[in-house]
Amino acid sequence: MKFSIFSVLSILALFNVVIGAYTNQELLDQVKKASTKVLTLTDKNYEKYLNGPRDYHVVMLLSSQSPQFKCPLCNEFKPEYELVANSWNQDHPNGVNGDNEKDIFFFYSEFMNSKDFFQKLKLNNIPKCFYLPPSTISAKDGWVTETDEYQFFQGQHATLIIDWLRSVTEHKFNLHVPINYTRIAVNAGITFGVLVLAFIFNKQVMKVLTSKTLWTGAAIFLILLFNAGYMFNQIRQMPYVREHPDGRVDYWVQGQQAQLGFETQLVSFIYGILSLLVLLLIKQVPKIQHPQVKLIAATLVSVSLFLGYSLLLNFFGLKSPGYPFRFVKFVK
Amino acid sequence: MTSTTKLKVLGINIETIKLLLQVIIFISIAGASISSRLFSVIRFESIIHEFDPWFNFRATKYLVNHSFYDFLNWFDDRTWYPLGRVTGGTLYPGLMVTSGVIWHTLRDWFGLPIDIRNICVLLAPAFSGLTAIFTYFLTTEMKDSNAGLLAAIFMGIAPGYISRSVAGSYDNEAIAITLLMATFYFWIKSMKIGSVFYGTLTALFYFYMVSAWGGYVFITNLIPLHVFVLLLMGRYNHKLYTAYNTWYAIGTLASMQIPFVGFLPIRSNDHMAALGVFGLIQLVAFGDYIKSRIPEKQFKTFLTVSMILIAGLGIGGLIGLTALGWIAPWTGRFYSLWDTSYAKIHIPIIASVSEHQPTAWPAFFFDTSMLIWLFPVGVYLCFQDLKDEHLFVIIYGVLCSYFAGVMVRLMLTLTPIICVSAAIAISKxxxxxxxxxxxxxxxxxxxxxxxxxxxxxxxxxxxxxxxxFFVYHCTWVTSNAYSSPSVVLASKNPDGSPAIIDDYREAYYWLRMNTAEDAKVMSWWDYGYQIGGMADRTTLVDNNTWNNTHIATVGKAMCSSEEVAYDILKQHDVDYVLIIFGGVIGFSGDDINKFLWMIRISEGIWPDEIHERDYFTERGEYRVDGQAPKAMQESLMYKMSYYRFHELFMGRDAVDRVRNQQIPIQNAPELSVLDEVFTSTNWIVRIYKVKDADNLGRDLKKASAFGKNSKKTRIAKKPKIDLRE
Structure with missing residues (x-):
């Protein structure tokens, strides 16, 4: 089924090459029929779509969803691009009806299906987003010279695309984010469920909520996490460890203003152990009645504390090379 | 009770000895905390550090030379040219007034005419002694005086606090931390005994804090949060009611007297928590009263109905007021605290300030040493007792750990609570x-x-x-990391002897002595305060950063071509352009490294004319060498930085020591709209004079090309550094 439609389309496309570009109305019909409002460009049909003269604006995204490229920006960008296209279509289901204004059509091209097309534009990286103005040039491949490239920036892609399109097409754009009803329903369901459960088991819930141990644990856990630079990892999106192409793995990086995800875990673990040992000294060791056992316990805890602290100092010394203090030198 | 025999040692009452010891310990702590902050004064001289302190210093000088009312009405026409700045109404006057009062007291009452600069330099160390004492009182409330003394010494020498309070770092934080501890101490005291007197003291110190530092919002939210948690736990009592209402009513009214704060306490969302809790505690008090009067069953119905009613009213009111625009939306700084990507996208100027960067773990250890792993122990011990005041330590600890992790400069507010908790742990x-x-x-x-x-x-x-070991660590960190004035750079000669790089002051002094008094100097905003303070010249932008567009204008002038830049310079009456260039000696904090921020900020205002992408190579690299993109090579900043740079290399390719890149001789930039007038010893500061329009009406490029051809040989002589006659 899929194959047949495709072949029919391609035959049609081949047929049409001779005649020239689509008219505005033909494209509008295509968009109306299509399930997504973004038309697909492939090696077979791009000439038909792009060769002039054109009576409409063309916006095209050249990208790939293929996993072999490992392109996070591609995956990030495409939905936002489609959102802009759909919003445009929602506002103008029958095209713009002004006299001097031209329609805009959105295209998407997947690299796996359109290698020649990408070659024609001499692309060596993706994603790329181009704009083609209405044109009277009817020469073959005349459109190549008319491309206006979109600059990728950090930020909300959809609004950035709209800003760009507004400047090149001088059309007004609105963004219609479709309301995700299932998500609202699921959220409402979960909230309701939780409330009902809380009401039914209110005694148990209150017990948990008023449990001192729980709150103590949570507070100390949070403190250990934050003081070991957890927020740094979150904000800078640091990798857990750093892998080199030759297979070596770095678990830490030098420098006081840098760290990897693993470091946070290690350091909060060390802090936790050290705190625990001090607590043992304060709370548990004095309770031991037998004097010899008490001495052994105190010695054990003190020595572990000493070793733990030296480990921390060694690690800190690795991070900041100028630091002169160590108790025991584990590493140079 | 049976009469206890009084213990005596050497015939002296034990209590007297205890008191004597405490006093001696206090004096020692104050001595230790003050002296460990004096490294920079001893090594360099009594000098104001960094950037912001230079403004505070200049404002203080204005205050002592004019009256207090003149100071509050101060309109500064020597900054933000041509806009000027309503300085009196946009600063926190607490710091300047404090030094002003000290200066007047010493001069008028004690007959000690001390230079205002020395008071400003030594204010922070002096206040650190007071901080230690207030920390003692606060910790004593939490446990006992043993813990208090430990907390005091920790606070006195912990690098996390020293980083902002060394001699010469004359900034708001210098007195703010003292006031923070004082406010918290009086709050705990008033909450414990339910005293209106202590509540009023809390409010007064809160007022002082509001007048001194924008971080007062921290107190404004922490105390209500403490009360809120106590209410949730069902620990309401009349003492709490008395303490909170006294603080809130007096504190809020008082804080509104500061011109810069004005009506914020009842309008901005930062202050809403305090207002909300104020309302809540009235309701709880009312409920408490009703409960004591009616049977329990009726009270339950009453509670349910009123809860629903209040929740509905409250949420509706908040939405309504925000929609009507009566209460301000959340400010940008507040957003960057919660959603850190917000600032990056919307406000490049916030992202460009290094103080807003997140904190990596070494910074925590560096600033607090072993206290960082004693901190959780202290929090655990607080949970064991869990009196009302212990909750305060816990909330403060958890909340501030988060904030310090998000923004490196908030380490400052975390340090006190780390000291208090660690002291509790060690003293236990x-x-x-x-x-x-x-x-x-x-x-x-x-x-x-x-x-x-x-x-x-x-x-x-x-x-x-x-x-x-803790003492060793703190002293080492203070001496090595936190004691450089950053106006003067310390370095070493090849033989290891210390060398001082004094380019900044050399250049600012040159400006002061060789340029007209009303000359306008354009530079990137980082140096605005220093130019105002040291060179006493009018600047276009400074570290106050209140007007993003104006900063973007300067950025645009720096990153556009000579022709575009010349128009901007002329439109703003600029006489001199000052840049920082580190390529000769390898100083990495120079303007080429900050250049991207200039581009980004100006792109935010002129997205059509400036494109960040143009300043990167095809492969997305930031280069200044032969492969540098056209926009880069044509920008005014690039040209000013590398102008005549090749002469240092005898006509060979020049090497930029910061970026380790070679600049080919054919890329040596030509300048036609600016004249080089001054370059400091190590080339760190370069000053250019803006040329006047050509006499014959040619554009400056043609004029300078003509001049160059006619002369044939260019006289390359070093500009004069002599004094103006």
Whole structure:
């Protein structure tokens, strides 16, 4: 089924090459029929779509969803691009009806299906987003010279695309984010469920909520996490460890203003152990009645504390090379 | 009670000895905390540090030379040219007024005419002694005076606090931390005993804090949060009611007297928590009263109905007021605290300030050493007792850990609570192990005594060792990391002897002595305060950053071509352009490294004319060498930085020591709209004079090309550094 439609389309496309570009109305019909409002460009049909003269604006995204490229920006960008296209279509289901204004059509091209097309534009990286103005040039491949490239920036892609399109097409754009009803329903369901459960088991819930141990644990856990630079990892999106192409793995990086995800875990673990040992000294060791056992316990805890602290100092010394203090030198 | 015999040592009452010891310890702590902050004064001289302190210093000078009312009405026409700045209404006057009062007191009452600069330089160390004392009082409320003394010494020398309070770092934080601790101490005290007197003191110190530092919002939210948690836990009592209402009513009214704060306390969302809790505590008090009057069953109905009613009203009101625009939307700084990507996208100027960067773990350890792992122990011990005041430590600890992780400069507010918690932990340990009473009157055998004694000795000696080490760590960190004035750079000669790089002051002094008094100097905003303070010249933008567009204008002038830049320079009456260039000696904090921010900020205002992408190579690299993109090579900043740079290399390719890139000789930039007038010894500061329009009406490029051809040989002489006649 899929194959047949495709072949029919391609035959049609081949047929049409001779005649020239689509008219505005033909494209509008295509968009109306299509399930997504973004038309697909492939090696077979791009000439038909792009060769002039054109009576409409063309916006095209050249990208790939293929996993072999490992392109996070591609995956990030495409939905936002489609959102802009759909919003445009929602506002103008029958095209713009002004006299001097031209329609805009959105295209998407997947690299796996359109290698020649990408070659024609001499692309060596993706994603790329181009704009083609209405044109009277009817020469073959005349459109190549008319491309206006979109600059990728950090930020909300959809609004950035709209800003760009507004400047090149001088059309007004609105963004219609479709309301995700299932998500609202699921959220409402979960909230309701939780409330009902809380009401039914209110005694148990209150017990948990008023449990001192729980709150103590949570507070100390949070403190250990934050003081070991957890927020740094979150904000800078640091990798857990750093892998080199030759297979070596770095678990830490030098420098006081840098760290990897693993470091946070290690350091909060060390802090936790050290705190625990001090607590043992304060709370548990004095309770031991037998004097010899008490001495052994105190010695054990003190020595572990000493070793733990030296480990921390060694690690800190690795991070900041100028630091002169160590108790025991584990590493140079 | 039976009468207890008073203990006497050498015929002196034990209490007297205790008091004497405490006083001696306090004096020592103050001495230690002050002296460890004097490294920079001893090594360099009594000088104001960095950037912001230069503005505070200039404002203080204005205050002591004019009257207090003149100061509050101060319109500064020497900054933000041509806009000017309503300085009196846009600063926190607490710091300047404090130094002004000290200056007047010393001069008028004691007959000691001390230079205002010395007071400004030494204000922070002096206040650090006070901070230690207030920390003592606060910790004493939490545990006892033993813990208090430990907390005081920790606070005195912890690098996290020293980083902002060394001699010469004359910034708002210098007195703000003292006031923070004072406010918190009085709050705990008033909350514990329900005293209107202490509540009023809390409010007064809060007022002082509001007048001194924008971070007062931290107190404004922490105290209500503390009260809120207490209410949730059902720990409402009349003491709490008294303390909170006294603080809130007086504190809010007082804080509104500061011109810069004005009506914020009742309009901005930062202050809404305090207002909300104020309302809540009235309701709780009312409910408490009703409960004592009617049977329990009726009270339950009453509670449910009123809860629903209040929740509905409250949420509706908040939405309504925000929609009507009566209460301000959340400010940008507040957003960057919660959603850190917000600032990056919307406000490049916030992202460009290094103080807003997140904190990596070494910074925590660096600033607090072993206290960081004693901190959780202290929090645990607070949970064990869990009195009302302990909750305060816990909330403060958890909340501030988060904030310090998000923004490196908030380490400053985390440090006090780390000191308090760690002191609680260590003093608890010492309570257990220093208790030697069993050796005196217990019937246990010598063997038992020996083993117990040994275990105690072991633990005590190891912790004494750690404490000694803590002092070493703090002193090392203070001396090596936090004591450089950053106006003067310390360096080493090839033979290892210390060398001082004094380019900044050389250049600012040149400006002061060689340029017209009303000359306008354009530079990137980082140097605005220093130019105002040291060179006493009018600047276009400075570290106040209140007008993003104006900063973007300067950025645009720096990153566009000579023709575009010349128009901007002329439109803004600029006489001189000052840049920082580190390529000769390898100083990495120079303008080429900050250049991207200039581009980004100006792109935010002129997205059509400036494109960040144009300043990167095809492969997305930031280069200044032969492969540098056209926009880069044509930008005014690039040209000013590398102008005549090749002459240092005798006509060969020049090497930029910061970026380790070679600039080919054919890329040597030509300048036609600016004249080089001054370059400091190590080339760090370069000053250019803006040329006047050509006499014959040619554009400047043609004029300078003509001049160059006619002369044939260019005289390359170093500009004069002599004084103006």
């Amino acid at each position: 340990l010492f309570d257990v192990y220093l208790d030697l009473s069993e050796f005196w009157h217990s019937s246990s055998s010598t063997r038992t005594k020996l083993f117990t004694g040994l275990s105690k000795l072991l633990v005590l000696s190891s912790f004494t060792y750690y404490l000694f």
